[in-house]
Amino acid sequence: MLQRTTRLTLVEQIALQMEGLIESGKWEIGMRIPAEPELMAELNVSRNTLREAIRALTHAGLLKTKQGNGTYVCSSSVLGVVLQKRILRSETQQTLEVRHALEREGALLAAQRRTSDEARALLLVLERCEGAVERGDIDGYVTEDIRLHQSVIAASHNDILIELYGHIAETLRDLISSLTRREVGAVYLEVHRQLVEAIVRQDADRAVAAVHHYIAESKAAISGSEREGHEPA
Template identity: 35%
Template sequence: MLQHAPRASLSNAAADGIRAEIANGRWAVGTRIPIEPQLAQMLGVSRGTVREAVKTLVSGGLLEVRQGSGTYVRSDVDASASLQKLRRASLRDQFELRCALEAEAARLAALRHTAGDLQQLRTLLERRGRAEDAGGAAGFVDRDLAFHLAIVGMSGNLALVETCRFVTGYIRETIAATAAIELPEPDEAAHRAIVEAIASRDPERAAATVRAFMAHISKALASATP
C-alpha cells in the first residue's frame, strides 16, 4: 500500500505518491496505472483528490489519459519537478548552464546563420542599449534576453531551442542578477564581439567568444562561493 497522504496539500501529496511509484519502477513508462477508485484507496484520499493529482501529472508530462482506456505513464521524467530544481540551483550553476547552452548555440549559429539572421541580431543589439536607458532594469533584461535567445534560434537546433525555452525564466533570473548584485555586466563591445564571431562563420571562435564573455562573471561568482 502507498503511504497515505497528509491532510495538508492532499492533492500535491497524492501526486508525490504517484511520482514515487513511477520513480521506483513499479509503474513503468507505457503501463496503465490503477483506476481512480483503486488509487484513492491506495493513497488514502478521495477520488476528487486523485483526479486533481492526475491532472497535475498530466500537465507535467508524466501521465497521459487515453479516453476509454485509462491513464498511462508517459514519462519517468517530471519536467515540472526538474524545473523547480533548476530554479533552486546556485547563481554560479545558473551561469555555468548559460555558458554551456549559449556557447554551443553560437557555435552552430556561426555555421548555419543567414544574412537575415545576422541583421536581426545586430538590430537586437542596438535595441538592447544600456541598463540606464528607458524602460528601467526590467526593460533592459527583456532586451538583453531577446538578444541572447536570438542566437539560440540561429543555431537551427530544435532541441537546443526548446531547452532554452524551458529555462527562459531561469535564464532571465541570471541576467537580472547582474543588475541586482555587484557582478560585472559585459558591455556592448563584449556583445558585439559575439556577433562578429558568429558573422565570421568560424564555429570555434564563436564558442570561445561566448565563453570569454561569461568568464568574468563566472570568476566573480566563484570568488563569492564559499
C-alpha cells in the first residue's frame, strides 16, 4: 500500500536549495560558500536552521568546514561522493577496469563527435603533457594527464558520461600519479599522442586501440609492482 508522503522540514528544504546551487555549478568545487549573515538574509532563515542544513550537507560530503576559514564545496553531488568513496575502497585492478570502460567509450564518441575547437584543445593539452615530462615535472604531468582525459570525455558530448567521469577523475589522481612514476616515458607519451591524433582524425578504431594499449600498460605495471612487493627480501 502506498504511504502518505511527509512534508520536508525547513532544514531539509534549505539543504535542498543549497544542494541545487552546488549541482547547478553556481557553487563550484573549491569555492567558499557565502558567509552565514549573507545566506541567512538570502534564504530568510535563522542561524540555527542554516547551520543544521550546512551540517547535513557536510555529513553528505558536499561541503567541508575549515575552522576559522569558512565552509567550502568539496563535491558537486551526492552521487560523486558515493562514487569517490567506493573507488577508494576498491582494488586497483578493478578501478582500472572501470577507467578502461569509461575512457574507451569516451574515446570512441570523441572521435565521432569532436568539434574543431575541441581537436585543437586536445593537441594543446597533449603538448603541455609532453612539456611537463621534458621538464621532469611529474606532478605537472599528472595534472595535465587528468585534464587530457577529461577533455577527451568532454568531446564525447555525452552528459552522463561526462558527469560520471568528472566525479571519479580527482579520485584517480593518486592512482595516475603512482602509475606515472613507473611508466612515464617516450612509449607512454606516444600512446597518448596516438589517442589524440586518432580523435583529431576522427578515427574511432585507432582511438579505442590507444585506450586499450595504455590501460594494458597500466595493468602490467601494477602486476609487476605487486610481484616485486611479494618477492622475499
